[in-house]
Amino acid sequence: MPALIQTAMKIYATIKETEDALSPYRNGKRSIGFVPTMGALHRGHLSLVTRSKSENDVTVCSIFVNPTQFNSPSDLEKYPRTIDDDMQMLASAGCDILFAPSVDEMYRKGDYSTINEDFGILDKVMEGKSRPGHFAGMLTIVNKLFCIIKPDNAYFGKKDFQQLVLIRHFVHTHHLPVIIKACPIVREDDGLAMSSRNRLLSAEERSNASIIPQTLFKIKSMWGEKTSAELKEFVKDRFNMVSPLKLDYFEIVNAETLEPVKDKASGKSAVACIAAFSGDVRLIDNISLTEQV
Numbered sequence: 241m242p243a244l245i246q247t248a249m250k251i252y253a254t255i256k257e258t259e260d261a262l263s264p265y266r267n268g269k270r271s272i273g274f275v276p277t278m279g280a281l282h283r284g285h286l287s288l289v290t291r292s293k294s295e296n297d298v299t300v301c302s303i304f305v306n307p308t309q310f311n312s313p314s315d316l317e318k319y320p321r322t323i324d325d326d327m328q329m330l331a332s333a334g335c336d337i338l339f340a341p342s343v344d345e346m347y348r349k350g351d352y353s354t355i356n357e358d359f360g361i362l363d364k365v366m367e368g369k370s371r372p373g374h375f376a377g378m379l380t381i382v383n384k385l386f387c388i389i390k391p392d393n394a395y396f397g398k399k400d401f402q403q404l405v406l407i408r409h410f411v412h413t414h415h416l417p418v419i420i421k422a423c424p425i426v427r428e429d430d431g432l433a434m435s436s437r438n439r440l441l442s443a444e445e446r447s448n449a450s451i452i453p454q455t456l457f458k459i460k461s462m463w464g465e466k467t468s469a470e471l472k473e474f475v476k477d478r479f480n481m482v483s484p485l486k487l488d489y490f491e492i493v494n495a496e497t498l499e500p501v502k503d504k505a506s507g508k509s510a511v512a513c514i515a516a517f518s519g520d521v522r523l524i525d526n527i528s529l530t531e532q533v
């Protein structure tokens with residue numbers, strides 16, 4: 241185990257140790273806040289820890305790079321792993337318990353089966369189209385983690401907007417006793433949404449990537465004057481003409497149903513969502529067109 245800064249943070253790799261550490265809180269009716277992560281932490285993750293600390297008696301984080309939510313072995317392989325830095329950051333942010341299990345601990349006896357449910361269009365559009373099976377894998381691990389930690393509150397970033405919609409749907413339909421807290425996207429100075437994948441970008445790719453948030457801010461300013469169809473054309477042209485990034489999709493959808501929203505008049509809660517490749521790194525981002533951000 242690498243040297244840690246002076247900290248009270250407890251680190252466990254097994255389910256049993258984690259459950260034992262949490263049972264006094266549960267029995268004492270003290271609230272448990274949970275921040276699930278795949279590591280490679282940044283300020284976005286730390287903002288979730290800070291929020292959890294302000295709302296709960298104990299804050300638990302998990303670091304687990306979940307193999308079943310990756311679409312290819314090479315994507316899983318190249319996912320950044322920075323466990324030593326992550327532990328330092330979590331300890332400094334005041335995380336109380338870190339659960340960092342092995343793959344065998346989470347997928348016992350090599351059983352990698354994932355949730356097989358009908359989520360309607362929720363897991364089929366946007367990320368679902370580009371990354372088949374991703375959401376089944378993501379929900380499988382989130383469900384396992386909820387079973388182990390049994391949090392009162394769980395914190396997720398709005399950057400993974402479709403993930404958040406599916407988790408909310410899953411918690412609602414399965415009557416899981418956890419409150420899902422959606423937290424604001426944390427952005428770099430040039431607007432790029434913080435993401436573990438940003439560290440895979442070269443300096444040039446990183447600088448070009450700011451077209452993603454700039455486009456979203458521009459779309460927000462045009463919402464109301466233009467229809468979704470017109471805005472889609474605008475985004476396509478912008479990427480084709482001025483950017484080395486390759487657009488994967490741009491959609492304007494209802495914040496809960498993910499149905500397409502045609503224009504401002506027809507949709508109460510519209511979110512503009514984008515995915516684009518910078519080199520071979522896939523970046524996603526979104527902006528609410530109806531809420532102040």
Ligand code: PAF
Nearest residue numbers: 276277278306378381400
């Ligand atoms: O958002 C993530 O980091 C992951 O999808 C999550 C929720 C930790 C599940 O592996």
